[in-house]
Amino acid sequence: SGKYLFVETKAPAGYVTGDPVLVEVKDINENQMFAFINKPTHVGIYKVDAKTGDTVAGAELELYNAADYVNGEFIGEPIDKWTTTLELKEFNALPVGKYIVREVSVPAGYTTAEPLEIVVEETTELQIFNLLNNKTIVSISKLDKDTKEFLPGAEFVIYFDINNNDKVDDEDVEVGKWVSTDEAYTLEGLPVGKYILVETKAPEGYETIE
Numbered sequence: 001s002g003k004y005l006f007v008e009t010k011a012p013a014g015y016v017t018g019d020p021v022l023v024e025v026k027d028i029n030e031n032q033m034f035a036f037i038n039k040p041t042h043v044g045i046y047k048v049d050a051k052t053g054d055t056v057a058g059a060e061l062e063l064y065n066a067a068d069y070v071n072g073e074f075i076g077e078p079i080d081k082w083t084t085t086l087e088l089k090e091f092n093a094l095p096v097g098k099y100i101v102r103e104v105s106v107p108a109g110y111t112t113a114e115p116l117e118i119v120v121e122e123t124t125e126l127q128i129f130n131l132l133n134n135k136t137i138v139s140i141s142k143l144d145k146d147t148k149e150f151l152p153g154a155e156f157v158i159y160f161d162i163n164n165n166d167k168v169d170d171e172d173v174e175v176g177k178w179v180s181t182d183e184a185y186t187l188e189g190l191p192v193g194k195y196i197l198v199e200t201k202a203p204e205g206y207e208t209i210e
Helices: none
Strands: 002-006 021-025 042-049 060-065 080-083 089-092 097-105 116-120 126-133 137-140 155-160 173-179 185-188 195-201
Touching: 042 060, 042 116, 097 126, 116 126, 173 185
Parallel strands: 042 126
Antiparallel strands: 002 021, 042 089, 060 080, 060 097, 097 116, 137 185, 155 173, 155 195
């Protein structure tokens, strides 16, 4: 009989090393059982708009071991793959170490994020990582052909060329309309694709562009 201190020197993969446990063995003719409890690591990944900080749904992501990302190329199979929602994607019992989050498909209006390296540490606390997405940005300026100065007063409409036929028709969608000023007009979050810009009215003294 007596007291003993059990010390875990190495936890199973995906689990955090437990605290030392003091047990007392009694002088009785019975099987004496003691439990040594391990808690798993807990990891969460969000897809986040880099400008607003809002979570973004619709991105297709994959998680790889860092060892499977060599010279900018992914080898082997991902640990997991999922489509983002507005909620946290959670992983339990990921072994401590480095991982890479890869974006394979982006929501409309966003640019593909660079692979994100994350480091899972040996802790039971929730470890949260954010993969940031930037929206597409397009700037359009109306300039004098010779002086390159801004020309205010031109009226424009821009269409998303859905059927990709290089002309405006009933299937195309209007995504912007504005009057030019002495600075560039910026459109943010346009889906990747082909667009048609139409000048509906030229500034005084100028001809409408084709």
